[in-house]
Every structure is written in C-alpha cells, then in structure tokens.
Amino acid sequence: MNHRKMKFSNVYLWVVFIILYAPIFYLSYYSFNSGGTMHGFDGFTLDWYKEVFADTRLLVILLNTLVIALFSALISTILGVIGAIAIHRVRKRKNQNALLSLNNVLIVSPDVIIGASFLIMFTIIGIKLGFVSVLVSHIAFSVPIVVIMVLPKLEEMSSSLLDAARDLGATEWDVLTKVVVPFIKSGIFAGFFMALTYSLDDFAVTFFVTGNGFTTLSVEIYSRARQGVSLSINALSTLIFLFTMLLVVGYYFINRRGLVSGRVERNMDWGPPNK
Amino acid sequence: MRNVYLVPYVLWILLFVAMPIALIVYDSFFDVEGNFTFANYAHFFTPVYMKMTFSSFWYAFLITAFSLLIGYPAAYLITRTKHKQLWLLLLILPSWINLLLKTYAFIGLFGTYGAVNAMLETIGIGQKQILFTDFSFIFVSVYIFIPFMILPVFNALEELNPSLIYAARDLGASPWTTFRRVIFPLTMNGIKSGCQAVFIPALSLFMITRLIAGNRVITLGTAIEQHFLVTQDWGMGATIAVFLIIAMAVIMMVTGNRIKGRG
Numbered sequence: 001m002n003h004r005k006m007k008f009s010n011v012y013l014w015v016v017f018i019i020l021y022a023p024i025f026y027l028s029y030y031s032f033n034s035g036g037t038m039h040g041f042d043g044f045t046l047d048w049y050k051e052v053f054a055d056t057r058l059l060v061i062l063l064n065t066l067v068i069a070l071f072s073a074l075i076s077t078i079l080g081v082i083g084a085i086a087i088h089r090v091r092k093r094k095n096q097n098a099l100l101s102l103n104n105v106l107i108v109s110p111d112v113i114i115g116a117s118f119l120i121m122f123t124i125i126g127i128k129l130g131f132v133s134v135l136v137s138h139i140a141f142s143v144p145i146v147v148i149m150v151l152p153k154l155e156e157m158s159s160s161l162l163d164a165a166r167d168l169g170a171t172e173w174d175v176l177t178k179v180v181v182p183f184i185k186s187g188i189f190a191g192f193f194m195a196l197t198y199s200l201d202d203f204a205v206t207f208f209v210t211g212n213g214f215t216t217l218s219v220e221i222y223s224r225a226r227q228g229v230s231l232s233i234n235a236l237s238t239l240i241f242l243f244t245m246l247l248v249v250g251y252y253f254i255n256r257r258g259l260v261s262g263r264v265e266r267n268m269d270w271g272p273p274n275k
Numbered sequence: 276m277r278n279v280y281l282v283p284y285v286l287w288i289l290l291f292v293a294m295p296i297a298l299i300v301y302d303s304f305f306d307v308e309g310n311f312t313f314a315n316y317a318h319f320f321t322p323v324y325m326k327m328t329f330s331s332f333w334y335a336f337l338i339t340a341f342s343l344l345i346g347y348p349a350a351y352l353i354t355r356t357k358h359k360q361l362w363l364l365l366l367i368l369p370s371w372i373n374l375l376l377k378t379y380a381f382i383g384l385f386g387t388y389g390a391v392n393a394m395l396e397t398i399g400i401g402q403k404q405i406l407f408t409d410f411s412f413i414f415v416s417v418y419i420f421i422p423f424m425i426l427p428v429f430n431a432l433e434e435l436n437p438s439l440i441y442a443a444r445d446l447g448a449s450p451w452t453t454f455r456r457v458i459f460p461l462t463m464n465g466i467k468s469g470c471q472a473v474f475i476p477a478l479s480l481f482m483i484t485r486l487i488a489g490n491r492v493i494t495l496g497t498a499i500e501q502h503f504l505v506t507q508d509w510g511m512g513a514t515i516a517v518f519l520i521i522a523m524a525v526i527m528m529v530t531g532n533r534i535k536g537r538g
Contacts, residue, residue, distance in 0.1 A: 009352035009355055009356065010356070012348060012349065012352055013349060013352050013353065013356065013362060013366075016345065016349045016366065016421075017365060017366065019418070020366060020369045020418070020421070021369060022384070023377050023380030023381055023384060023418075024369060024372055024376075024377065024380065026380050026383060026384055026390060027376065027379070027380045027383070030383065037388070038382075038383030038386065038389065039383070039386070039388040039389055039390070039393065040388070079283065079284070079287060082280045082283050082284055083280070083283075083284035083287065085280045086278060086280035086281040086284040086285075087284075089278045089280065089281075090278065090281070099284075099288075102288050102292050102293075103288070105292045105296075106291065106292060108471070108475060108523065108527065109520075109523065110475055110476055110478065110479030110496060110519060110523065111476070111479065112479045112481060112495075112496040112499045112500060112516070112519070113299070113479065113499075113516050113519060113520060113523075114295070115503075116299065116499055116503050116512060116513070116516055117295030117296065117298055117299045117516070118291075118295060119503060120295070120298045120299065120302055120509065120513070121294060121295055121298055124298065140287070140290075140291035141291075143287055143291075197371055200373065201371070201373050201374060203373075203374060203375055203482060204481070204482065207482075207500075207504075208500075208503065208504070217373065217375075218373060218374070218375045221373070221375040221376060221379060222375055222482060222486075225375070225378070225379045225382060225486055226485070226486065233376075233379060237372075237373070237376040237379070237380075240372070240373060240376065241372055241376075244371050244372055244373075245368075247371070248364075248368055248371050252364060
C-alpha cells in the first residue's frame, strides 16, 4: 500500500511540475522556430537570438535592468543589515515588534500601492521619473527583505561573543566588521540574492515610477506583449531563464551552507518574488 | 550603549513606509483639479465601484481557493518524497522566472492556434476561446501564485511532530480522519500565511488582467493603475488604494501576521 501511495504522490507532483515548467519550455522551444509564430514549428534557427544581440535598444534595457538590480541589491543589503542590527538591539520587545511590523508593510503591500504611493512621493519631492526613481524604489522595497533574512542570523549569535570581543578591547567598528558581519554572512548573501531577484523581477512598481526615457526588461516585455508576439522575446526569455537558473543555483548553495539549524529555510516563507 | 543603527533605518521607514501611506490618504481627498473634496469617497460607494470591489474580492477568493486546493496536496506529497528539498526547489524555481515572461508564454499557449487549442482539436473537442476568459485569468493567476502557497504549507508540515500522526493511527484513526483532525488543524498557520500571500496580491493584479483577461476582468489593482497612469485622476486612484490598504490590514488581522511572531 505504501508503494502505491508513493506512486500516486509522484504522479501528482510530476503533473504539477510539468504544468509549472510548461510555459517556460514552450517559450524556449519556439525561440528556435524559423516561422514567426508560437505555433507550428517550421524549422530550427538561431535568427531570433541574433536579433536579440543586434537589438541595441533591447541590450541597453537589459543593461539598465542589471545595473538597477545590482545597485539596488547592494545598497539595500547595506541598509537592511543596518536595519536588522538596529531592530536586534532594541531592548523592549514591544518596540521591536512595532519596528518589525513597519518593516513588513512593504513586503505585504500590493505592488500597485507601492508603485502609486511612490509615484505621488517622487512627484511631490520633485525627483524626475527615470533611473533615479526606479533605483530608489527598488532599494526601498528590497530593504525589508534583507532585514528579514539577516535578523534570524543575528538572533542566533550569542551576546557573550560580543561581550568577549569588547572585553578584549575591540572597538565598535571592530565588533561589527570582525565579529558580527562574518557571523551573519550567510544571511547577508541570502538577502542580497533575494533583493537581486526581486529587483530583476519587478514589474508593477517600476511601471509606475518609470518615466518615458527609461525602461526595464519587465516593462519592455509588457509593452511588446501588448503589441503582439515576437519570437525575439522568446529568445531573450530563454537566455534570462538560463541566467536565472544560475542565480538560483548560486543562491541555493549559499543557503545550504548556512542551513545549520534549518532556520534559513523557514525564512524563505516570503521566498521568491512575483508578488 | 546607544543604538546608532536606528537612525538610517528609522529614516528609511519614515520615508518609504509612513510617508507613502500618508500621501495616499492625503491624495484621496483631492479631485482632478486639485480641490479638496470628499467626492472620491462618495464616488467609491456608487454601484460601479462596489461591483468592481465585489468582483475583485470574488476573483481573489477563487484564486486563493484553487491555489490552496492544488498547493496543499503538492506540499503534503513533497514532504513524503525522498528528496524533498530538491522537489521543493524544483517546484518553486519557476517563480524566480520573470513574471512577465511566464504570462507572455501563456498568450502563446492559450492563443487561438496555441498548444492547448491544438490539443483540444486532436482529442476532438475542437477549438475554444481560451485567452481573454475568466478561466485563463484564474488559471494563470493560480499558476503564478502557487509557489507562495506551497512554501508556507510545506514549512508548517515540516514542523509537524510526526509522533502525533503515529499516535492518531495507533488510536485507530483512518488516514482521512488523521488528516482532518490532526494534520489539517496543526498546519493551519501555514495555510493562513499561504492564503495571505496569495489573496492580497490577487486583489491587486493588473498586469495579468490586461494581458490574459483582455480587460474583461477589472480588479482593484487594475482600477488604481487606470486612474494613476491613464485617466490621471490620482485622487480617485488614491481612494481605491486607501480601501485596498484597509482590506489588506483586515486580511492581515484575520490570518495573523506570521512574520511578526516569527518562530
């Protein structure tokens, strides 16, 4: 009986698995289609890939997306680590919880709300919509994610470790760079990768706060998809898929290394992007 | 010991959490010409917006229900497999792929000459209009959100003490009774956070409604986007956003804020 149950469970999982991957492989498959549509495979071609690499505008957009992702992940990681340490050091449990709730507002907020409210804010402050506004928004919504990834690591750290360092004459800066940061390294990396993927994936927020001159990949695909099908998008998405796989595998191994107590995993509750 | 780290962090909270919400509320009291007014709120309670709010909630409910219906067994079965970490990774990996690309793929899959229609033709059902229907909208949304349901439920199942299940079996409970009376109630927290992670974004979808549902489905999110970026009636958009924030807060209270109580 146990054997049969295993079989059923495998069938169910395989079906879910196949459905989840079908669209991705469908896109990749037709990226090699010499016919111009996503139906009826005419013949193998790499033309669409050539088109992607010949399309300077698209490459610029790709570069924009990567630059925004890297910068926002880097800055939000720094801010997030500072935030996590700040929350960790708050003594009163009540204040700590209040800060955490505020921290989580942007994680649970629908993208539309974040986008719309940031749009109002940037307009009032007078920040021109474009690179800066997109970068700032990406930093803003990545910070709480980094905090969530780093905080459990800080909680694992015993306070006697810090006391010992201070007794031995370490300055505040030494304590931070030589004790705290090395200890929470895996959390920092996890947070950085999360921020990176959130930024690469974001559509809704960027769509609100981007001006006429500046686009990221998601926004570009959105406008192209509304115009109709073009297989160069398939080729591009295949490339992105491979790139994402690399990122995820990297993230997975970093996470595994820090998986001593299994706590990191539980913090993946808010896991992947795509809110 | 002074907590100097609080300064930049609290600044971030004030700038990007408190101020945006305050600005949304503030903006909701102004009309298109910039005059102070309560008209937006009055407008929100007219049948047009009430109907839209209702249908938005209905779609979000359906999306959450189907995600749970498919995601719960999947999460449960993963915990029973040999390489559960690998399976989990495989099932949540597609969610790392850009949302727009996956949605775009469905335009091809569900299109008039797409793979699904070709299959329907082969098995003799014949071509159907799939794209721009409620079905495609709910299917794609569930597809997008399912990893968010699987993850928390999986974590809740992993935390479950297996001896409780053995005890139930020993006491003569059938597998179904064990599930209904032991496993299901004990994984309620995972279900709640899963539902929270699906329901709130489902209320505010606008990209999928445009690309897959062809503007046939209008959610609160679509309406906000419309007001902010198309009709430029920020006041009305902000008013809808205020109600969305209220709805979000209510959902958080009902389902409990799991991150807050982490642990």
